[in-house]
Amino acid sequence: MYEKKDKKTAEAKTGLTSLAELGEFGLIDRLTKNVKYYHPETLKGIGDDAAVMDAGDKVILFSTDLLVEGIHFDLTYMPLKHLGYKAAVVNISDIAAMNGIPKQMTFSLAVSSRFSAEALDELYTGVIMACEKYKVDLVGGDTSSNIKGLMISVSILGEAKKEEVCYRSGARSGDLLCVTGDLGSAYIGLLVLEREKSVFQVDPNMQPELTGFDYQIGRQLRPEARTDIRNLFIGTGISPTSMIDISDGLASEILHICKQSGVGCKLFEGKIPMDEHTRELAKEYKIIPSVAALSGGEDYELLFTVKQEDYEKIKDIAGISIIGHMTAPSEGKVMITPDGKSIPITAQGWDGMRIR
Amino acid sequence: MYEKKDKKTAEAKTGLTSLAELGEFGLIDRLTKNVKYYHPETLKGIGDDAAVMDAGDKVILFSTDLLVEGIHFDLTYMPLKHLGYKAAVVNISDIAAMNGIPKQMTFSLAVSSRFSAEALDELYTGVIMACEKYKVDLVGGDTSSNIKGLMISVSILGEAKKEEVCYRSGARSGDLLCVTGDLGSAYIGLLVLEREKSVFQVDPNMQPELTGFDYQIGRQLRPEARTDIRNLFIGTGISPTSMIDISDGLASEILHICKQSGVGCKLFEGKIPMDEHTRELAKEYKIIPSVAALSGGEDYELLFTVKQEDYEKIKDIAGISIIGHMTAPSEGKVMITPDGKSIPITAQGWDGMRIR
Numbered sequence: 001m002y003e004k005k006d007k008k009t010a011e012a013k014t015g016l017t018s019l020a021e022l023g024e025f026g027l028i029d030r031l032t033k034n035v036k037y038y039h040p041e042t043l044k045g046i047g048d049d050a051a052v053m054d055a056g057d058k059v060i061l062f063s064t065d066l067l068v069e070g071i072h073f074d075l076t077y078m079p080l081k082h083l084g085y086k087a088a089v090v091n092i093s094d095i096a097a098m099n100g101i102p103k104q105m106t107f108s109l110a111v112s113s114r115f116s117a118e119a120l121d122e123l124y125t126g127v128i129m130a131c132e133k134y135k136v137d138l139v140g141g142d143t144s145s146n147i148k149g150l151m152i153s154v155s156i157l158g159e160a161k162k163e164e165v166c167y168r169s170g171a172r173s174g175d176l177l178c179v180t181g182d183l184g185s186a187y188i189g190l191l192v193l194e195r196e197k198s199v200f201q202v203d204p205n206m207q208p209e210l211t212g213f214d215y216q217i218g219r220q221l222r223p224e225a226r227t228d229i230r231n232l233f234i235g236t237g238i239s240p241t242s243m244i245d246i247s248d249g250l251a252s253e254i255l256h257i258c259k260q261s262g263v264g265c266k267l268f269e270g271k272i273p274m275d276e277h278t279r280e281l282a283k284e285y286k287i288i289p290s291v292a293a294l295s296g297g298e299d300y301e302l303l304f305t306v307k308q309e310d311y312e313k314i315k316d317i318a319g320i321s322i323i324g325h326m327t328a329p330s331e332g333k334v335m336i337t338p339d340g341k342s343i344p345i346t347a348q349g350w351d352g353m354r355i356r
Numbered sequence: 357m358y359e360k361k362d363k364k365t366a367e368a369k370t371g372l373t374s375l376a377e378l379g380e381f382g383l384i385d386r387l388t389k390n391v392k393y394y395h396p397e398t399l400k401g402i403g404d405d406a407a408v409m410d411a412g413d414k415v416i417l418f419s420t421d422l423l424v425e426g427i428h429f430d431l432t433y434m435p436l437k438h439l440g441y442k443a444a445v446v447n448i449s450d451i452a453a454m455n456g457i458p459k460q461m462t463f464s465l466a467v468s469s470r471f472s473a474e475a476l477d478e479l480y481t482g483v484i485m486a487c488e489k490y491k492v493d494l495v496g497g498d499t500s501s502n503i504k505g506l507m508i509s510v511s512i513l514g515e516a517k518k519e520e521v522c523y524r525s526g527a528r529s530g531d532l533l534c535v536t537g538d539l540g541s542a543y544i545g546l547l548v549l550e551r552e553k554s555v556f557q558v559d560p561n562m563q564p565e566l567t568g569f570d571y572q573i574g575r576q577l578r579p580e581a582r583t584d585i586r587n588l589f590i591g592t593g594i595s596p597t598s599m600i601d602i603s604d605g606l607a608s609e610i611l612h613i614c615k616q617s618g619v620g621c622k623l624f625e626g627k628i629p630m631d632e633h634t635r636e637l638a639k640e641y642k643i644i645p646s647v648a649a650l651s652g653g654e655d656y657e658l659l660f661t662v663k664q665e666d667y668e669k670i671k672d673i674a675g676i677s678i679i680g681h682m683t684a685p686s687e688g689k690v691m692i693t694p695d696g697k698s699i700p701i702t703a704q705g706w707d708g709m710r711i712r
Contacts, residue, residue: 051495116372139407153509
């Protein structure tokens with residue numbers, strides 16, 4: 001939802017503002033500052049993982065995402081079936097992030113004539129597999145020619161009971177900050193794929209060496225959405241106070257919750273859940289492991305807050321990590337390193353990720 | 357919804373099926389043949405202007421459209437403000453075609469670095485103008501970089517009372533075929549703009565001669581959606597039995613209704629409503645005027661059927677034309693010319709439009 005994943009530099013013309021200058025969220029704020037809402041049933045418009053509309057005892061959730069060839073995916077190593085699956089999952093994840101149930105999806109594509117019908121069969125097989133797994137009805141879309149490359153646009157509807165829906169804005173000082181699964185592997189998987197691509201480009205006879213990286217590559221090419229967490233909340237009686245999915249990286253998502261909730265945050269670096277092999281690989285790539293989690297993104301895990309009183313309910317759940325807590329806004333947004341240093345959390349891009 | 361407006365030829369590789377070979381609707385049928393629906397509230401999925409979901413006493417309508425630079429628009433003569441307006445209107449029109457009320461919209465774009473923030477301001481100004489006019493809440497979207505050019509994806513939600521919603525499939529033999537407004541002018545407007553573009557390309561010092569073509573150019577650059585027709589139906593007590601909006605041309609839309617309703621059609625060429633000046637311009641361009649209406653598209657008027665018993669209610673309404681009636685499927689889909697000849701209605705592309 002209104003998140004610009006890439007920061008390609010705009011060519012600034014005299015007197016005009018380049019897109020890079022504004023930054024992704026600056027651009028969105030600028031473009032949407034005059035937006036008015038006319039319908040009282042629109043409970044939440046721009047600014048969360050999905051828009052929320054009142055529908056009596058429940059709410060309708062509405063979200064959309066673009067995937068652009070050369071920006072979000074590289075068909076050199078992304079099989080079309082996986083791409084279709086991932087495009088669906090990325091949207092389903094937005095509904096999971098609202099604590100909702102995904103229901104209906106439209107899948108649109110603009111495609112150049114270099115693609116055959118058989119290639120698009122593969123793409124749709126992936127979409128339909130995801131729809132089957134997550135029980136989502138593919139109800140429409142649009143197909144168009146494209147001058148160059150492939151572009152995918154997916155929109156999704158979901159629903160939730162009114163008391164269940166979970167915004168980015170509900171975190172309060174003292175709430176525990178929690179995350180599902182582990183982080184950083186999708187980014188390391190991307191690095192492995194990029195490395196093998198460059199090897200292949202130098203010598204097309206080289207076979208890519210992908211064995212031993214199955215987990216990381218799987219996380220990158222075929223992510224899953226955490227729609228299961230909703231049932232875990234129901235089963236354990238936990239009510240998350242805020243939630244967001246991790247598409248851009250832990251740091252960026254924490255800052256979203258802090259901004260929208262008007263709170264600060266204390267994150268403990270040592271508590272960030274990571275796969276052991278992913279940690280080792282990060283070091284091989286000269287990246288501080290936690291930074292792969294903080295800035296890597298695309299793990300599609302859920303980041304959420306719960307009230308302190310829910311500590312006993314949540315502390316022993318396998319696959320959920322308590323990684324910090326929310327603070328008064330005056331305390332800032334900081335990460336505490338294992339040796340006790342406090343460093344500000346910033347939404348750095350991948351440029352800042354190399355070990356200094 | 358799942359309509360491929362352009363038929364760029366695909367480069368067929370050995371053994372593979374090119375997209376051009378399949379045709380737009382063949383491709384859609386092929387890609388979506390394995391789609392299953394899991395939710396009983398999905399009343400209508402792929403195959404109409406919008407998907408329809410049960411929501412108690414009303415239904416939710418859900419539609420999406422892509423607009424691709426170089427395929428759907430040419431920024432040489434399409435001002436960005438108009439483009440934003442049109443992108444919104446095209447989607448609003450899909451909701452009007454279901455006899456629904458447009459409610460919420462997401463607006464996404466992928467944009468290359470050649471665009472400035474000021475250019476995108478213009479684009480959004482147009483979107484927001486359309487949202488204001490049609491009372492639609494802009495509730496989200498996605499922004500992305502693009503390698504080349506501009507691509508827009510809009511998704512829209514609408515609603516209707518359950519008994520009001522109008523499908524393509526409800527026409528019965530004997531029903532009257534009606535159309536709002538007049539047809540063909542948007543296409544003639546495009547021809548005028550294309551002509552002035554070529555003049556400009558030959559001699560950039562030439563000023564474009566657009567005076568006297570205001571109506572045609574306006575229909576092309578800044579179409580409106582016929583959301584007003586819903587109120588006309590309510591006011592006059594008319595219940596349309598089927599409806600579709602005219603985005604691809606009258607012929608193609610008639611064939612959609614015939615196919616989905618399982619009926620034939622008799623269309624009277626002389627009854628097709630056209631602006632007089634548009635007729636004259638068509639002849640200047642060596643196009644049979646009715647063919648501009650039949651194959652031109654982008655007028656965004658509504659094509660609908662009503663029961664014969666509604667004839668008295670509808671016959672004198674200004675701005676509505678009865679252009680034919682539905683028949684038994686065995687009678688085929690034909691157009692009767694003013695001199696009484698019967699010719700089959702075909703969804704010919706623009707190639708077939710020149711006067712023979």
